[in-house]
Amino acid sequence: MKVTQEKLPASQIGLEIEITPESTQQTYEQVIKNLAKTVNIPGFRKGKAPRHILLQQLGSIRIKAAALEELIQDGIEKAVKQESIAAIGQPRLRSSFDDLINNYEPGKPLTFMATVDVEPEVNLTQYTGLSVQAEEIKHDANRVDEVLEQERQQMATLIPVEGRAAQIGDVAVVDFKGVIAKAEDADPAAEPEPIPGGDATDFQVELQEDKFIPGFVSGMIGMNPGETREVSAQFPDPYVNQELAGKPALFTITLKELKEKELPALDDDFAQEVSDFETIEALRASLEERYQKEAEDKTKANKQEALLNEIVKHLEADLPATMIDKEIDTMLTQTAIKLSQQGLDVRKLFTEDIIPQLRERSRPEAIERLKRSLVLQEVAQRESIEVTPEEVQARVTELLAQYPDEDVDEDRLQAVVENEMLSEKIIDWLLEHSTVELVPEGSLASKEEETATTAPETEAETAESTTESEE
CATH class of the missing domain: 3.30.70.1050 (Trigger factor ribosome-binding domain)
Known part of the structure; x- marks a missing residue:
């Protein structure tokens, strides 16, 4: 042949x-x-x-x-x-x-x-000595206080209020009924249109502006128990129910009870109630450490993302359709598993009509994922970066100890752990051999938005100058 x-x-x-x-x-x-x-x-x-x-x-x-x-x-x-x-x-x-x-x-x-x-021929023209910028995520010192305050609010005791009117922070028990507010030129004799689901009895609402549609809570401030009042409000736009988005509403509200929150003290008893720590100082220290580590992890992830985005620019590889299609299959399978775990019917979401659209939308991400994978493989091969069986087994043993009652496929877990550990080693090596400048959080996003805003103007100027030169 x-x-x-x-x-x-x-x-x-x-x-x-x-x-x-x-x-x-x-x-x-x-x-x-x-x-x-x-x-x-x-x-x-x-x-x-x-x-x-x-x-x-x-x-x-x-x-x-x-x-x-x-x-x-x-x-x-x-x-x-x-x-x-x-x-x-x-x-x-x-x-x-x-x-x-x-x-x-x-x-x-x-x-x-x-x-x-x-398999594509891989040519990585540069992977060391790169310079990139990444956003530094700093720990917000106020976050611990905010979290502790949220816990206090959840553990608050409601005490009946007497002798004063409703104010911000109270908890009110109300009956209400809402209708769409009439336009000025509407027929006065016409019956107002009820708001679907816009009525309730013995409804408990916390008097905070973000707890209801704008105008509802502020209209209740100053009411006394037993009082009925008509309150004007405005549905936001956009709104969950698009038929109500942006429409004015009129609510008839009867205040039946008024309560205020009695918050627990931030002391050792509180710490023992909401956590396994004996003292409030220990609880604070633990939260501080956790949020500090979260900030450091996010910063590291930003550094890795910035570096990988830059290295991929130096990759020359002609990806075959088989690899791209297989990666898309993997992505859609992972999405289907997540949706199924959330209790959604995947068969209704992944119909024959939708799947081709999903595949096309997933294509750019699949290509990017493949390019990153090829970069890491090439660097590992050139620099002889690997993980030892002992390192992998130690990590697997640690994970199994954390989930003793789970039915885990150890072979599958070992493969996943090995891949993750190797990727971490390669990226850490790349970070050591590159320069990453940390910039304030949000600054790079602002630059991207500015570029997106000015790009059309630049194109227009280019077109204009071209026309002038032709004339």
Whole structure:
């Protein structure tokens, strides 16, 4: 069998395969024998019909098509093996199958074209000495106080209020009924339109502006228990119910009870109630350490992201369709598992009409993920970076100890841990051999927005200058 190779875009190898006359004849005859054993022809037992009747009954096109399918599949497999090609994915026929049927003559050579995907050739032009900027996330010193205050609010005791009107921070028990406010030119005799779900009895609302639609809470300030008041409010836009978005509303509110919160003291008893710590100082220290580590982890993640974004720019690799499609499959599978774990019906979300759209939307991210993976693999190979079995096993043992009651596939866990640890080692190595300038949080995002805003103006100026030069 004669095979000619051709290098094609997207890491494909083109194959021109010539099947010998002996093979085209032998396969054709074998197909006729196999069909004769399975086809029912009236007046003859299976396998006993004369050849010319069998050919007449089946038709030459059907027999040629069956023979061609075998010749093509067998020919590609042998060609890949003969040429020692490390193919990935399924080979594809480049020649027209209809043309092959028309030109196929048993006992004569058969030539057809096919392609196979192979691993891309990777060229990483630079991966050390890079300079990037990353946003530094600093720990907010007020966060501990805010978290402790939230816990106090949740543990608050409600005490009935007497002798004063409602004020911000109180908890009110109300009956209310809401309607869409009439426009100025509306018919005065027309019945107001009720708000769907806009009424309640014995409804408890905390008097904070962000607890209800704008105007509802502020309109209640100053009310006394037993008082009824009409309050104007405005649905925000956008709003969950788009039919109500931006519309004015009128609520009739009756204040039935008024309560205020009695907050627990921030002392050791409080710490023991909300945590495993004995003292409030220990609880504060633990929260401080946790949020400080969160800030450091986010900063490190920003540094890694910035560096990987820069290194990928120095990668030259022509990704084959097989790799991209496989990565998209992985991404969609991961998404489906997450949605299923959230209790959603994946079959209703991933319909035949939606899947092609999801695949197309996922394509850019899949390509980016593949490029990053190739970068890390190339760096690891060039710099001989690896993790030892002992390191992996130690981490696996640690994770298993954290989830003693979980049914864990240890082989799968070991593979995941090894991949994660290796990636961490490679990225840490890259960070050591590059320069990362830390900048204030939000500054890079501001630059991106500024670039996006000014880019159209720059293009317009370019177009204008081009027009002037042509004139």
